[in-house]
Every structure is written in structure tokens, then in C-alpha cells.
Amino acid sequence: MDALIYTAMSGAERAMRGQQVHANNLANLDTNGFRANLELAQSAKLPGYGYDDRHMSQLQANAITDRQGALRATGRELDVAISGPGYFAVQGPTGEGYTRAGAITLDADGTMTVNGMQLLGEGGPITLPIHRKVEIGQDGTVSILGPGADAQLQVIDKLRLVRAEASELTKNEAGLLVARDGQPLNTDATVLVKAGHLEGANVSAIEEMVATMSLNRTFEIQMKLFKAADSMNEIGNKLISG
Structure with missing residues (x-):
């Protein structure tokens, strides 16, 4: 259960930070020559003894798209x-x-x-x-x-x-x-x-809004996983305590 909590919370944090990337793109919709940031993520192991099965999601927001603006x-x-x-x-x-x-x-x-x-x-x-x-x-x-x-x-x-x-x-x-x-x-x-x-900026308002809504749903799913992991922990503690 502990590993699932790490996975859920890491995914929720990645979704939250991804929303910040897309919000910044939308904020620069009218900025001449602005290049939209891309939201990329990769898996990273949690350092430390006994944490081999715990993985975190690391957001990489330093990539751009070079398509032509209007x-x-x-x-x-x-x-x-x-x-x-x-x-x-x-x-x-x-x-x-x-x-x-x-x-x-x-x-x-x-x-x-x-x-x-x-x-x-x-x-x-x-x-x-x-x-x-x-x-x-x-x-x-x-x-x-x-x-x-x-x-x-x-x-x-x-x-x-x-x-x-x-x-x-x-x-x-x-x-x-x-x-x-x-x-x-x-x-x-x-x-x-x-x-x-x-x-103009090479930002597509429609694409950014769709990405934001998708991240909102991802965040909600991660929160449900976190609650499920917490509930399973409570049940496990009851079984152990007899």
C-alpha cells in the first residue's frame, strides 16, 4: 500500500505542475514570438534502502515547440x-x-x-x-x-x-x-x-484548454487512488490488530 501512495501522490503532483505549464502558455497567448513550453515527464526511482519499488514522476518543462506562429x-x-x-x-x-x-x-x-x-x-x-x-x-x-x-x-x-x-x-x-x-x-x-x-505566439488556446482538462481528470484519478490506498491501509491495520 505504501508504494501505491507514493505513486498516487507523485502523479498528482505531476498533474498539478503540468497545469502550471499550460497556464503559462495561455497567459502568453498574445505575446509576440512566444514559444510554447512542452510538458514532459519521466519516471525516477526514490533513493534510499528499501525503496526499490517506489517510483516518482519528474516533470520536465524545459522543452519547447518550434511550430510557426501566425x-x-x-x-x-x-x-x-x-x-x-x-x-x-x-x-x-x-x-x-x-x-x-x-x-x-x-x-x-x-x-x-x-x-x-x-x-x-x-x-x-x-x-x-x-x-x-x-x-x-x-x-x-x-x-x-x-x-x-x-x-x-x-x-x-x-x-x-x-x-x-x-x-x-x-x-x-x-x-x-x-x-x-x-x-x-x-x-x-x-x-x-x-x-x-x-x-504571434505559437500557442493553441484549444490545445492548452484540452490539456488542462485532461490533467484535471488525471489529478482526480490520482486522488481516488490515494483514498483507496489509505482505505486499504486502514483495513490492513485492523486485520493485524486482530
């Missing part, structure tokens, strides 16, 4: 979305990170930023001089039109675009994607961008 036209010259697989590189609090968010803003120095983090080009953070127009090409080339009437387009830098499989990435404390091995990703010339667009 692209929305904004017409804003500093809005950019990645068309197909790939990521923008930004300078995060603890080093280089990757994102699909493309709502670019300029700070007081003219440096391009995304969500307050410097957007990286092939030469480092991209800082724009005084200009009257910005153009971002399909290959990530950043060009400006100077303030003069006879000014011509001038290439400033090129966005650092990278590519990786979802299984190779995880999220850090800042919510940025990073490589699991801790190494920076290589620039990939095949990644394409679409100016004047933003990508």
Missing part, C-alpha cells in the same frame, strides 16, 4: 518576423540568447533593441545613425536612408540570424532561448525575415 502585417518599418525556422540573436542579461520577437525599438543612442535587449548583428549590437527611413531586407540586411534630400540607402549591418532544432534549445531565466550545451549558435544564411510583420 504572421500579422503591421506596416511598421521596424517590425520584423522570421518566415520559417530561425531566431534573432539578442544580448540577454547573462549572455547571448535567441528569440522570435521582432518588435524592434531604438534606444536613446539609436541602438536597436527587442524587449529592452540589444539586437545583435553580425558585427555586434546594431546602432543606427541619424536617418529618416529604415529598411530591413529579406536576408536581414539593415539599411538606412540618411536625412539629406540626396541621400542613398546605406547598409549598416545584417541581423544575426541563427537556426536550431527545438530539441537543442531551452529557456533561461530571462525567457530567452539558449542552446542546451551553452554554446552560441552559428549564423545561418538560409533564415529569412519579413519586414512590416510580427509573429
Whole structure:
């Protein structure tokens, strides 16, 4: 009976934490470029002598799904979305990170930023001089039109675009994607961008709600198992006590 209690309580905890993962996905339904977290679990033995038949369920919530989110036209010259697989590189609090968010803003120095983090080009953070127009090409080339009437387009830098499989990435404390091995990703010339667009979150509200309801039922079943194990323990104690 003791082993059954461990199994039931471990399953109930996994269901509860799984609900938190899906609740976080739903909360970011309108966050541009958000990558949905996946809820994965694996069996783990309980350490200690005499506990060989007791197993716990360990939740792994550090995996993501890389399916494409919906692209929305904004017409804003500093809005950019990645068309197909790939990521923008930004300078995060603890080093280089990757994102699909493309709502670019300029700070007081003219440096391009995304969500307050410097957007990286092939030469480092991209800082724009005084200009009257910005153009971002399909290959990530950043060009400006100077303030003069006879000014011509001038290439400033090129966005650092990278590519990786979802299984190779995880999220850090800042919510940025990073490589699991801790190494920076290589620039990939095949990644394409679409100016004047933003990508929405790749979260499906229907899938998240269905998963949440399924976890609710799982939690209820685990609670019934726990009560059944407790009842069997009481009966066993009565038999032993005679």
C-alpha cells in the first residue's frame, strides 16, 4: 500500500505542475514570438534502502515547440518576423540568447533593441545613425536612408540570424532561448525575415484548454487512488490488530 501512495501522490503532483505549464502558455497567448513550453515527464526511482519499488514522476518543462506562429502585417518599418525556422540573436542579461520577437525599438543612442535587449548583428549590437527611413531586407540586411534630400540607402549591418532544432534549445531565466550545451549558435544564411510583420505566439488556446482538462481528470484519478490506498491501509491495520 505504501508504494501505491507514493505513486498516487507523485502523479498528482505531476498533474498539478503540468497545469502550471499550460497556464503559462495561455497567459502568453498574445505575446509576440512566444514559444510554447512542452510538458514532459519521466519516471525516477526514490533513493534510499528499501525503496526499490517506489517510483516518482519528474516533470520536465524545459522543452519547447518550434511550430510557426501566425504572421500579422503591421506596416511598421521596424517590425520584423522570421518566415520559417530561425531566431534573432539578442544580448540577454547573462549572455547571448535567441528569440522570435521582432518588435524592434531604438534606444536613446539609436541602438536597436527587442524587449529592452540589444539586437545583435553580425558585427555586434546594431546602432543606427541619424536617418529618416529604415529598411530591413529579406536576408536581414539593415539599411538606412540618411536625412539629406540626396541621400542613398546605406547598409549598416545584417541581423544575426541563427537556426536550431527545438530539441537543442531551452529557456533561461530571462525567457530567452539558449542552446542546451551553452554554446552560441552559428549564423545561418538560409533564415529569412519579413519586414512590416510580427509573429504571434505559437500557442493553441484549444490545445492548452484540452490539456488542462485532461490533467484535471488525471489529478482526480490520482486522488481516488490515494483514498483507496489509505482505505486499504486502514483495513490492513485492523486485520493485524486482530
